[in-house]
Amino acid sequence: MAGLVPFNKRNSLRPRGFENFYDVLDDFFNDSWLTGKNASYGTFKVDVQESENEYSIDAELPGVMKEEINVRLDDGRLSIAVQRSQKHEEEQKNYIHKEIRTSSMERVLYLQDAKSDGIKAKLDNGILNIKVPKKDKEDRTIKIDIE
Numbered sequence: 001m002a003g004l005v006p007f008n009k010r011n012s013l014r015p016r017g018f019e020n021f022y023d024v025l026d027d028f029f030n031d032s033w034l035t036g037k038n039a040s041y042g043t044f045k046v047d048v049q050e051s052e053n054e055y056s057i058d059a060e061l062p063g064v065m066k067e068e069i070n071v072r073l074d075d076g077r078l079s080i081a082v083q084r085s086q087k088h089e090e091e092q093k094n095y096i097h098k099e100i101r102t103s104s105m106e107r108v109l110y111l112q113d114a115k116s117d118g119i120k121a122k123l124d125n126g127i128l129n130i131k132v133p134k135k136d137k138e139d140r141t142i143k144i145d146i147e
Contacts, residue, residue: 055111055132062126075113081106
């Protein structure tokens with residue numbers, strides 16, 4: 001048992017320089033269609049900060065244009081979706097090469113007391129910053145008279 005080495009580990013005993021090659025082979029012969037590595041490529045990082053008056057969300061979207069981003073707030077759920085499509089066509093003397101790649105990613109965050117008006121979003125250098133104001137909290141304290 002001590003000699004067993006799990007596959008797809010970066011700190012393995014395999015020679016340096018062939019890590020990706022061995023990972024491709026392991027993924028090809030893996031029974032699962034959706035490996036953990038593939039699932040991590042289908043999303044983007046999001047940081048959420050909360051202050052007294054608003055939420056500030058930063059989403060890392062390098063290389064994404066603002067036309068490819070859709071941001072919605074529905075019943076306290078902030079949705080950030082990206083839909084990309086890339087086409088590459090190349091014609092040479094005796095062949096035609098066409099390649100089309102489409103991808104979509106989405107993150108949904110629940111913001112309990114998000115206000116639906118006054119939301120601002122700005123895309124700058126691959127970082128999408130969204131400012132979501134909070135609803136004013138009602139004072140639910142009541143005075144109880146003593147008999």
